[in-house]
Amino acid sequence: MSRRPGRPAGGSDSRDRILDHARELFARNGFDKTSVRSIAAGAGVDAALVHHYFGTKQQLFAAAIHIPIDPMQVIGPMRETPVDQLGLMLPSTLLPLWDSELGAGFIATLRSLLAGNDVGLVRSFVQEVIAVELGGRVDDPPGSGRVRVQFVASQLVGVVIARYILELEPFATLPVDQIARTIAPNLQRYLTGELPGPAQES
Incomplete structure (x- = not known):
């Protein structure tokens, strides 16, 4: 045959x-x-x-890494989003996805990866997929894009851990829109605001 x-x-x-x-x-x-x-x-x-x-x-x-959706379906639209709106766009897009049935599989996988020996996969995804896609758009001053994206990642990973892994109440059951609007100013500052440099020794 x-x-x-x-x-x-x-x-x-x-x-x-x-x-x-x-x-x-x-x-x-x-x-x-x-x-x-x-x-x-x-x-x-x-x-x-x-x-x-x-x-x-x-x-x-x-x-x-068992992400149930092509990451470019999420990251792709970010290319069309004005830079000054990314701080709200990111959580407004990701939180509904994480709350969905698809997201439940991703959260379970993330929990397993963080508990095991595959953190390199998560690190690679953050640094080489997300940072490459978004970092270039917020690289002002030059060279700051990478750390800006990592600050954003730290905030979003914190949301995932508090809401879905630790299931802290009332945070775990707050409306998606409330969380998105609350963290958006911080995310936007990480992306486009002034980042303090290292403290200088006297």
């Missing part, structure tokens, strides 16, 4: 092998330094099969 047209050849366990090697390489080398070609080589398949199963490298990364 001939295989379905357009589908590259690969065994039934190819998808799992691709994911296993993707997790290993992403954790070891980070997102930027890991190529689809290297993942395919490690899994013993053609790069075309990786694209067939997972699409883009970002989508493969999302599958590797």
Whole structure:
């Protein structure tokens, strides 16, 4: 029986092998330094099969760390959002997603990653996916974009831990809009406000 047209050849366990090697390489080398070609080589398949199963490298990364949605579906619209509105746009987009059924799977995965040995995957996602997409837009003065995004990440990770992992009340059941509007000014300051430099020794 001939295989379905357009589908590259690969065994039934190819998808799992691709994911296993993707997790290993992403954790070891980070997102930027890991190529689809290297993942395919490690899994013993053609790069075309990786694209067939997972699409883009970002989508493969999302599958590797069990994010139930292509991160570019969230990050992509940020490119069109005026910089002075990103502070509100970020939590207004992410909180409803985290509150959804899809988000429940992501929170469970994040809890597992933080408790285990795969923090490199989370770090890579923050520094090499989110920072690359948003950091360039807020890199004023030059060189500050990376730390600005990390300040934002620290605030958002804090929200995730307090609301979904520790389930602190009443924070865990506050309306999404209330949380978004409350933290938005801080996020906006991290993104576009003046950041204090290190204290100078006298």
